[in-house]
Amino acid sequence: MSTSTCSTELRVLLAISKVIDQALDLESALESILKILSDTMSMRRATVTLYDPLSGRLAISTSYGLSDLEKQRGVYRMDEGITGIIFRTARPYVVPDISLEPLFLDKTGTRRISHERISFVGVPILLHGSPIGVMNVDRVFTGQEQLDADTEFLTVVATLISQFLSLNEKVKKREAALKQENTSLKYQIARENHGPYIVGKSQAMLEVEQYVAKVAITKATVLLLGESGTGKTLIGRIIHELSDRKTHPFIKVNCAAIPENLLEAELFGYERGAFTGANSTKPGRFEDAHLGTIFLDEIGELPLTLQSKLLRVLQEREFERIGSNKTRKVDVRIISATNRELELLVGQGLFREDLYYRLNVFPVHVPAVRERKEDIPRLLNHFQKEMEREYGRGLTLTTGALDLLLAYDWPGNVRELENLVERLVILTDDKPVESELVRSFLTHETHRPGSARQAPQPFTPPEQENLCQPLKETERREVLAALKRNAWIQYKAARELNLTPRQMGYRVRKFNLEELIAKGRVEHRRQQS
DSSP states (O other): OOOOHHHHHHHHHHHHHHHHOOOOOHHHHHHHHHHHHHHHHOOOOEEEEEETTTTEEEEEEEEEEHHHHHHHHHHEESSSHHHHHHHHHHHHHSOOGGGTTTTTTOTTTSSSSSSSOOEEEEEEEEEEEEEEEEEEEEEEEHHHHHHHHHHHHHHHHHHHHHHHHHHHHHHHHHHHHHHHHHHHHHHHHHTTTTOOOOOOOSSSHHHHHHHHHHTTTTOOOOEEOOOSSSHHHHHHHHHHHHSSTSSSSEEETTTTTTTTHHHHHHHHOTTTTTSSTTOOOOHHHHHTTTTTTEEEEEEOOOOHHHHHHHHHHHHSSEEEOOOOEEEEEOOOOEEESSSHHHHHHHHHHSSSSHEEEEEETTEEEEEOOOOOGGHHHHHHHHHHHHHHHHOOOOOOOHHHHHHHHHHHHOHHHHHHHHHHHHHHHHHHHTTTHHHHHHHHHHHHTTTTOOOOOOOOHHHHHHHOOOOOOHHHHHHHHHHHHHHHHTTOOOHHHHHHHOOOHHHHHHHHTTOOOOOHHHHHHHHHHHOOO
């Protein structure tokens, strides 16, 4: 190899190193590297093909000298063509004349017409000895010695690229971890500042909370499933508050509450004179939600005539107002909710299958209250505190009254429970709530038109749970359970319960928990050792 060739290669490696050192974006950095190879080494149609674990195939990630269409054609099975051979064997492959090589597939279609003798050099991109991709280049044939030198040089470049890819993957994982941590902090701040948060700590609701934390930081469309009154709107609001769209609007639309002939105008807006009564131009709810989130409640009630329009918004992010031919673009995240079985509606021809799959990207099932009765004491405490702030009155339940509330199935779910607590606070004037009053309310609820539920029977909980206690005892158990979950560390338990450390210390003294905490810490250390 000549001195001038060595000097050129060193300059190229230095230029590539600078690109990698200053790179912020993976694709643009790889494009810059391939451009350097093309400009300084006369290497044509350079490509970096990476393995996609989801599809199990090799696909061109970055290229120089290929059009977008040609790049899209560059997808290979593991057993296909020279690219597949290089990846499987983890060894370079050189073709002095591609016109004479039967394994050369030319999937991109870039070499069909050439009056020159084109050579091909491909080297594996290895990370810790295992292939993660392939780098290929073309060049006009100038002799076998040059091809050998090119292979050695490109192997060095592939090593630099592999290290860059590894670093980029680590940065992505770190960013994902930071986003997850940021989401957790946002959620904690929401709890501490009386923002929207999930009250329940049952296993079912902890799973919902985990799903919400994961999907909130993405752009995915979410479908919330569950009975009416389970809190789907609240969860939609939480997803919005934890997302990057938090500073933009959260628009709620109940598809069942608006007449069909008005729903299209409500969602997409209309122009002046579009119909009788349209005296002015009005933007729709999708335009109101631009850059934010739109929450479509009772999506199962959306008329078929509007489902195609919604599908277009999901796919293209565009629509027209009624009475207008102008296409409008919106950047909106869609969260929908329903208490109906959309799959059954699809089978009955009442809901578009393609729309269902577009909405069902990330489904979250919100359980009914009867499926998580261990959350009832927490919900009672939560709503009691809210009503105390609203009305300046407390709520005390006798043992019998609490028994009935725990035994009841709550067909109206969280919404029904909240309404009942509010009525009790209004009617009792700080007096203890007796079981007779609760029974009369619940019996009235179970005999509403269309309800087939029976009035709650006397409830005898398991002895070890000791649930039949007034709210004061329920609060004591909540504090104690939080301490256990947090290794008896008071400030962590306080954070979980949305209390300040001072408020937590007050409750520890109020319920005489000091000795239990000391014993709990000793037992925890013993178990850890």
